[in-house]
Amino acid sequence: MATPPSLSPEQRAAALEKAKEARAARAEVKARLKMGSLSLADALGSDDTNIGKLKVVSLLESLPGVGKVKARKVMEDIGIADNRRVQGLGAQQRSALLSALG
Structure with a gap:
């Protein structure tokens, strides 16, 4: 394993x-989602x-009304990996998420 760079x-x-x-x-983004302002x-x-x-x-x-189980179930149904970040989603995955939860 590589050693991290030495920083001052x-x-x-x-x-x-x-x-x-x-x-x-x-x-802050997650709080806005939970409140519904985003x-x-x-x-x-x-x-x-x-x-x-x-x-x-x-x-x-x-998101309001979505817990750990429902979030993982939706991701599994769509075919999104557990470690995927939002910036790595494709257009079809985004639209599938919106149709499932939007």
């Missing part, structure tokens, strides 16, 4: 801060990198 303390602090901001942005169609159609880096299962579980 300043570079490490900057990387940690950037990761913290990305996690906060993804949490629809599944808008999320799937968005070109926001924070939405694109969310795992599909996490996005689906954030």
Whole structure:
């Protein structure tokens, strides 16, 4: 296994801060989905990198009325892998998700 690059303390602090901001942005997207201020169609159609880096299962579980079991069942029926991220979905997978849950 390759060793990670050695970073200076300043570079490490900057990387940690950037990761913290990305996690906060993804949490905010999931909260908006749960409240209903962001629809599944808008999320799937968005070109926001924070939405694109969310795992599909996490996005689906954030929807009202969709839990872990239903999210995984829908993904299995459509043929989406558990580790797939939103940015990696194809057009047919997006439309299948919208017809199943949208």
